[in-house]
């Protein structure tokens with residue numbers, strides 16, 4: 001079988017589940033993974049035969065993809081902020097919206113490091129709550145190399161993946177295993193300048209409106225809030241921030257698109273000035289909060 005035939009066969013099989021464009025994108029990604037060649041090189045070598053072991057690998061990937069398993073879990077690869085991250089079913093697949101959260105944090109982090117108003121980059125401390133694959137702390141450490149970065153999660157499996165990604169990118173991150181909803185465990189966390197989080201925010205009641213492949217493969221611990229309380233993590237983060245955020249520190253959180261106003265009000269009710277930011281699709285997606293008494297950021 002030639003490269004060209006292999007790609008055509010895979011793409012055709014994928015149209016059972018995906019529209020033509022998505023099938024073509026996934027087939028390209030898988031073929032690049034299997035052959036190690038970029039699209040342009042595969043086009044040049046399109047009549048080259050695919051080695052038998054690669055044909056077998058491709059068949060195995062196709063079998064998994066046709067169960068509706070996300071391609072990122074099949075290839076154990078997701079791209080975030082221009083870097084490849086190892087992913088498996090212990091962690092949420094990083095989303096493009098979260099890249100925007102990282103951009104927002106790093107813009108503030110950079111400003112603080114240059115304007116000398118308060119913390120310098122040497123001492124900037126950042127904590128990521130619910131780190132999953134580690135995509136947020138690893139990307140922030142790349143963008144703000146002088147920062148000290150901490151990340152926590154309740155899942156052993158997620159922390160193992162995050163540590164693997166931090167090692168692969170050579171970005172030292174301090175990982176801490178805690179249940180963040182248990183205030184008694186906050187003593188394990190440092191005082192920080194920036195708290196960032198993309199916590200679980202989907203109520204169980206949203207289950208029937210979600211894509212089946214998300215429900216079947218992504219960890220429910222990462223998606224759903226306990227007791228149907230969509231704001232439970234923001235409430236905990238706000239309380240933690242009241243005691244563990246340095247003067248003029250900032251909180252940045254990703255939110256459910258329908259809960260921008262409610263999340264803002266939650267922070268305001270706890271003495272913060274809060275602002276909602278939209279994502280690239282124009283949906284409410286992030287909130288920044290600063291203790292009102294210290295508002296100058």
Ligand SMILES: C[S@@+](CC[C@H](N)C(=O)[O-])C[C@H]1O[C@@H](n2cnc3c(N)ncnc32)[C@H](O)[C@@H]1O
Nearest residue numbers: 094130131132153154155179180198199200222
């Ligand atoms: C929505 S995922 C976000 C993962 C990653 N930060 C990202 O943006 O791709 C939420 C993460 O919170 C973790 N988590 C869930 N409950 C938690 C808890 N009680 N304490 C700490 N982490 C928790 C999950 O294991 C999961 O990794």
